[in-house]
Amino acid sequence: MPSRNVSLRLQGLREKDSGSYFCSVTVQDRQGNNRSHSSKTLELDVFVPPAPPSCHLLGVPRVGTNVTLSCQTPRSKPLALYQWVRPPPSTQVFYPPTLDAIRGTLRLKNLTTSMSGVYTCRASNSVGSAQCNMTLEVITGPGAAVVAGAVVGALVGLGLLAALVLLCQRQGKALEEPANDIKEDAVAPRTLPWPKGSDTISKNGTLSSVTSSPALRPPQGPRRPVAVTPTPSPGRVPTSALSRKGAVPVMVPAQNQAGSLV
Numbered sequence: 001m002p003s004r005n006v007s008l009r010l011q012g013l014r015e016k017d018s019g020s021y022f023c024s025v026t027v028q029d030r031q032g033n034n035r036s037h038s039s040k041t042l043e044l045d046v047f048v049p050p051a052p053p054s055c056h057l058l059g060v061p062r063v064g065t066n067v068t069l070s071c072q073t074p075r076s077k078p079l080a081l082y083q084w085v086r087p088p089p090s091t092q093v094f095y096p097p098t099l100d101a102i103r104g105t106l107r108l109k110n111l112t113t114s115m116s117g118v119y120t121c122r123a124s125n126s127v128g129s130a131q132c133n134m135t136l137e138v139i140t141g142p143g144a145a146v147v148a149g150a151v152v153g154a155l156v157g158l159g160l161l162a163a164l165v166l167l168c169q170r171q172g173k174a175l176e177e178p179a180n181d182i183k184e185d186a187v188a189p190r191t192l193p194w195p196k197g198s199d200t201i202s203k204n205g206t207l208s209s210v211t212s213s214p215a216l217r218p219p220q221g222p223r224r225p226v227a228v229t230p231t232p233s234p235g236r237v238p239t240s241a242l243s244r245k246g247a248v249p250v251m252v253p254a255q256n257q258a259g260s261l262v
Contacts, residue, residue, distance in 0.1 A: 015077065018046045048077040049128020055121050061138045065111055069134060071104035071121030080123040090117050111138045
């Protein structure tokens, strides 16, 4: 009975080669009739070593604070486990609960300057390993609370200064407004009434009639003699000469010796 080798050889395996493989064998006699038949399925799972991980720092490395070192590999089959160490000369190995071997995190609390240095994260599985390094530098500057307090204090100071300037401007305007206000209850000055019987002037500018009001009458009593000094009259100018010079004749009422108009 003839026999044949039906083995399948895979070289240069890759992750995508993982899967199910089916093998079927049929035995025939000399006449070509099938005498027996068998089959089998094989599952192939290709392992992948961890790819180089990336290290990150979460938090501000200041004295007295807490930080977290993170390490993650983008590819690993099966899943990789992580280990953080400090290489020589400051050799140190970390364990749970400080170390999370599944998530790849290392939590450092209450930092001191002696904790500064190089930290190495190693990701490994059953077929390989890879690692990354991180340098931690613990600083001793002012804390975040001090910086935040200084910023808040500066903002409050600026706000108070702006409020003071605004208040001064409002007070200045308040002092100027009363001087410009018009009092509604102020009484207008009274106009002296024209006395009845006062002199009336006609439209043509000549005195038509005069009626003395009681307020303008001279006090009653014996009249004192008034000395009248004759005033020499100037020379008479002809009317034709005045007309040529543009003069306008005006009628002047005559007066008697007592000073009354006629």
